[in-house]
Amino acid sequence: MVALSGVRFGETNEDVRTVQKALIAQGHDIPGGPTGHFGEQTKAAYVRDRHHVNHSGSDFAARVQQADPHRPPAPY
Structure with missing residues (x-):
């Protein structure tokens, strides 16, 4: 799981x-x-x-977890 608090511009x-990885897996170019x-x-x-996908935050978090399923949960 990803601690989204650590996902900020400039970090x-x-x-x-x-x-x-999740964005790339969804076909977005980085x-x-x-x-x-x-x-x-x-x-x-x-x-x-x-813009293209109207997902809730939890759906996005699920896609992030799918991109790296072996990653341990991050502390909050």
């Missing part, structure tokens, strides 16, 4: 990398790949995801 961490840095490329992919 670099494994939670961001997991979100990037040219630099899953770097773990939440920069302009990740922001653009996330905005496209929100």
Whole structure:
């Protein structure tokens, strides 16, 4: 599970990398790949995801978990 509190613009961490993997798995382009840095490329992919798919936060969290199912839950 990802602690979404750690997924913020400008942050670099494994939670961001997991979100990037989920976005890429959904077909969104992040040219630099899953770097773990939440920069302009990740922001653009996330905005496209929100624009094209009207999911609740829990649905997005499920897709993030599917991208990295072996990752242990993050502390809140």
